[in-house]
Amino acid sequence: MSSLISRKENYSKWYNEIVIKSELAENSGIRGCMIIKPYGFAIWEKMQSVLDKMLKQTGHENAYFPTLIPKSYLSKETNHMEGFAKECAVVTHCRLKNTPDGKEIMLDPKSRLEEELIVRPTSETIIWDSYRRWIQSYRDLPILLNQWANVVRWEMRTRLFLRTSEFLWQEGHTAHASREEAIEEAKKMLRVYTNFSENFMAVPVIQGTKSETERFSGAEETYCIEAMMQDGKALQIGTSHFLGQNFSKAFDVKFSKQFGGKEYVWATSCGVSTRLIGALIMTHSDDYGLVLPPKLAPIQVIIIPIYRNHEQLRIIEKSVTIIKKYLENHGIRTKYDYQNHKTPGWKFNEYEMKGVPLRISMGIREIEKNQVELFRRDTMEKQLCSQNEFLRLAPKLLEDIQNKLYNRALKKRNALMFHVNNYEDFKKILDNKGGFISAYWDGTIETEKKIKEETKATIRCIPLNSDTKKGYCVYSGKPSSKKVFFARSY
Numbered sequence: 489m490s491s492l493i494s495r496k497e498n499y500s501k502w503y504n505e506i507v508i509k510s511e512l513a514e515n516s517g518i519r520g521c522m523i524i525k526p527y528g529f530a531i532w533e534k535m536q537s538v539l540d541k542m543l544k545q546t547g548h549e550n551a552y553f554p555t556l557i558p559k560s561y562l563s564k565e566t567n568h569m570e571g572f573a574k575e576c577a578v579v580t581h582c583r584l585k586n587t588p589d590g591k592e593i594m595l596d597p598k599s600r601l602e603e604e605l606i607v608r609p610t611s612e613t614i615i616w617d618s619y620r621r622w623i624q625s626y627r628d629l630p631i632l633l634n635q636w637a638n639v640v641r642w643e644m645r646t647r648l649f650l651r652t653s654e655f656l657w658q659e660g661h662t663a664h665a666s667r668e669e670a671i672e673e674a675k676k677m678l679r680v681y682t683n684f685s686e687n688f689m690a691v692p693v694i695q696g697t698k699s700e701t702e703r704f705s706g707a708e709e710t711y712c713i714e715a716m717m718q719d720g721k722a723l724q725i726g727t728s729h730f731l732g733q734n735f736s737k738a739f740d741v742k743f744s745k746q747f748g749g750k751e752y753v754w755a756t757s758c759g760v761s762t763r764l765i766g767a768l769i770m771t772h773s774d775d776y777g778l779v780l781p782p783k784l785a786p787i788q789v790i791i792i793p794i795y796r797n798h799e800q801l802r803i804i805e806k807s808v809t810i811i812k813k814y815l816e817n818h819g820i821r822t823k824y825d826y827q828n829h830k831t832p833g834w835k836f837n838e839y840e841m842k843g844v845p846l847r848i849s850m851g852i853r854e855i856e857k858n859q860v861e862l863f864r865r866d867t868m869e870k871q872l873c874s875q876n877e878f879l880r881l882a883p884k885l886l887e888d889i890q891n892k893l894y895n896r897a898l899k900k901r902n903a904l905m906f907h908v909n910n911y912e913d914f915k916k917i918l919d920n921k922g923g924f925i926s927a928y929w930d931g932t933i934e935t936e937k938k939i940k941e942e943t944k945a946t947i948r949c950i951p952l953n954s955d956t957k958k959g960y961c962v963y964s965g966k967p968s969s970k971k972v973f974f975a976r977s978y
């Protein structure tokens with residue numbers, strides 16, 4: 489029986505319990521900052537490995553820039569500064585000293601910095617200060633850089649993986665010779681994120697652009713992918729931004745054009761973070777714990793022996809050695825849990841909680857019959873099969889689990905998509921079911937603000953390639969050709 493509270497009873501508590509009990513992360517001694525434990529970090533490493541390869545296939549190169557950013561850099565792009573001002577952590581001194589009584593530590597007044605430093609909330613400003621030195625001619629373009637780093641945004645309300653004061657992420661920063669090239673780069677990265685989300689995370693997403701009020705600070709256009717969680721709330725998974733010439737103008741980054749004259753450089757940025765792990769949890773997991781798509785599972789197959797004495801264990805381990813070696817030779821991440829101080833039942837529960845896609849267990853009876861007991865985490869189904877049959881089927885089973893998790897998530901997402909024409913239906917659906925609500929919007933900030941104030945729903949995205957049929961705004965009743973997706977969100 490599950491040791492978790494059920495999703496229906498308390499979804500928020502269920503989520504927190506999964507994070508803790510599956511040993512993904514825990515809160516640290518610093519408010520809003522998390523400790524990512526080895527199993528949670530192993531999932532992040534799998535994500536990082538896949539995304540890093542995808543990024544390099546598009547021409548990105550990895551680099552690293554300082555964590556500390558001079559305050560004056562942020563001040564150069566006013567919209568950018570305004571967007572992050574309330575979340576910035578600021579370094580004011582560089583040294584500590586003991587108090588006169590020697591019992592405490594205090595800031596050394598003599599060590600106050602001439603210029604305060606910001607712990608990076610994002611890296612556009614420090615990177616564009618470097619681009620100013622690196623870019624002189626059209627021959628220096630494009631620049632496609634990526635950085636794997638941590639950032640700090642001093643959040644007031646935090647939740648492990650979903651919203652923390654410090655988190656890990658990937659941030660891409662590119663420089664281009666033309667507007668068209670930069671826009672295509674931003675769209676390309678959206679396609680990369682969509683591919684990763686749907687084909688590796690098994691999380692279906694909607695592609696779109698953000699409204700002006702939801703746009704990244706300093707961007708002319710923000711492209712996004714939005715996913716729907718099991719509780720009917722949306723989660724923004726990734727964003728890609730067309731920055732126009734805002735940052736090149738702020739840092740005076742010009743290039744000599746091929747046929748004469750100078751022009752400011754065109755820019756993009758993009759990013760995904762450890763929030764992806766939160767998306768995995770809330771899309772696939774159940775009341776028994778974590779459910780992981782095989783492509784990102786640190787352990788794809790767990791092998792558990794069942795024995796009464798060490799003689800039986802030695803007999804079992806002969807088969808285990810052959811099975812484990814075969815699976816690993818075929819690229820399947822496999823673990824044999826040989827811990828003697830834990831019972832098989834305890835191990836079953838542990839790996840169910842951790843979402844391992846496939847489990848096989850063997851006792852003397854199974855060895856004598858050349859069998860294994862096979863358990864699928866996605867369906868919670870058990871079956872007996874021959875060892876040879878399991879070895880033959882294992883890759884196909886993992887592929888089947890991956891596909892079924894996506895299709896199951898897609899079915900749940902589609903059941904939470906609604907179209908409404910009036911505000912009363914809008915509010916009823918939002919309160920009773922949640923989900924994505926497709927409705928016409930008159931395009932004004934005032935209407936967007938009113939809906940948010942009255943319902944806590946925001947415009948999650950303006951879908952790409954949406955139809956151009958005209959209708960009437962769900963709130964104001966004014967004629968409109970903008971059909972958008974509203975939702976409450978994390």
